[in-house]
Amino acid sequence: MKTVHEIAPIFLKNEGRIEAPVHAVLPGPARAALIERELRGAMRHEVIAELPLYPEQRQCRRPTTEQVLRLFSLAQRHRLLRDGQTVQTFDADRHRVCA
Structure with missing residues (x-):
């Protein structure tokens, strides 16, 4: 199995090519850590x-x-429209932790 850099190598000839991957990769883990904190x-x-x-509603002491x-990936909201205007909004059932 090849790594990403073996498939599409990054040639670090100038600063822009170094900075772009850093700015693309670093914010993700930082945001994840902030959410957890x-x-x-x-x-x-x-x-x-x-x-x-x-799964099966088992307890978790340190949520990731x-x-x-x-939990929020399947969140849904439905809007009833009449002539392009929202008449009523329906929220789908949510997990009890999200409520």
Whole structure:
């Protein structure tokens, strides 16, 4: 199996070619860490020891960004339109943690 750089090598001949991958890659983990830190801080503030984030509603003490985003990935909202105007909005059932 080849790595990304073996398939499409990055030739670092100038600063722009060095900076572009860094600006594309680094913000992701930083945002993930920020989401986790904020969530765990809120859990401490609200005195919540665990959240039911694992499959089958099993409890999780240290939720990860991936687990939290998975909850919201299937979020749906439906709008009833009449002549291009919203008449009513329906939110689909959400996981009880998201409510």
